[in-house]
Amino acid sequence: MGKLTTLKGKLKDEGSQMKLNMVHLCSSENDKIIDKAIFKATTHTSHDPPSDKYVTFLQSTVDTSYGPQAVTAIVQRLCLTKDVRVAAQCLILLHKMVKSENGYREEEDSIRNLIYNQGGSNLNLNDLNEDSSSFAKELSPWVQWYKLYLDCFLFNAGVLGVTPNIKENSEEKRVEAERVASYTTDCIFEQTDFxxxxxxxxxxxxxxPTDKPNRIVIEMIELVVKDYFSVMRLIKIRLEELNERPDRPDEFVSVLVRLENCMEGLSEFSWRNKNSNEDFWSLVLELKDG
Incomplete structure (x- = not known):
């Protein structure tokens, strides 16, 4: 059955390549290069996340005029596919594309807005085909969850005006703290809530997965863990600022309770940055019980 599944996947890839060749009869050279990279990064037969080679190339388009074109092509492949592997690889590509954005960009056609507007609620992944392999069946719930997670992540990027991608860097945190200090209390609370x-x-x-590592799922988790610590830093800055304000909203405690309810589900990642993790959760509990 595994060989049959692989054969079907190869035939689908060949069919996709033939369609691509037809489209490229009237395409520019740049179109061909971008589409080829996306095709190679998202195949029906791979059990691996997109290759770094193609990810790096596609990320290099983000701050160029070809960025929107690359994102549109990835979203289109995601919308058209019925294969759970291809869908997972496309979502990973989009996640990496948005995380490669630099700085506080205000353009309406920024990569994160483009992904959110073209995907988001318009994207339906409920019709993905699951072949008989345990790999695909294991991957399916992760793809459904990952899509919803990225919607939430991108929505937050829109609320903040920047992709949540702050590093453990004193200068970055200082700049963010200064920005937050200039906001109204209601604005800070709303951002924290989201x-x-x-x-x-x-x-x-x-x-x-515990039986056999699913490399695509592992890649999703790695990307999400990086988001987790970035978002943690953003929340911490806002909690500290709210704690200094005399006019904290009545709902402040309820947000702290929601955070506390997440502790157990996020404890798996605590070893990645133990000091930051302990400082953050100590602050949450202190504010909640204070």
Whole structure:
């Protein structure tokens, strides 16, 4: 059955390549290069996440005029596919594309907005075909969850005006703290409320495969863990600022309770950055019980 599944996958890839060749009869050279990279990064037969070679190339288009074109092509492949592997690989590509955005970009056609507007609620992944392989069946709930998670992540990027991608860097945190200090209390609380949504989505992820490592799922988790610590830093800055304000909203405690409810589901990642993790959760509990 595994050989039959692989054969079907190869035939689908060949069919996709033939369609691509037809489209490229009237395409520019840049179109061909971008489409080829996307095709090679998202195949029906691979059990691996997109190759770094193609990811790096596609990320290099983000700050160029070809960025929107690359994103549109990835979203289109995601919308058209019925294969759970291809869908997973496309979502990973989109996640990596948006995380490669630099700085506080205000353009309406920024990569994150383009992905959110073209995908988001318009994207239906309920009709994905699951072949008989345990790999595909294991991957399916992760794809469904990952799509919803990315919707939430991108929505937060829109609320913040920047992709949640802050590093453990004192200068980046200082700049962010200065920005937050200039906001109204209601604005800070609203942002915090939405950022907690990201924690809740991460906490509610499917069970991690234990029998045999699923490399695509592992890649999803790695990307989400990086988001987790970035969002943690953003929430911490906002909690500290809210704690200094005399006019904290009545709902402040309820947000802290929501955070506390995420602790257990996020504890799996604590070893990645133990000090930051302990500092954050100590602050949450202190504010909640204070």
């Amino acid at each position: 950022l907690v949504d990201v924690f809740e989505y991460i906490s509610g992820r499917p069970e991690t």
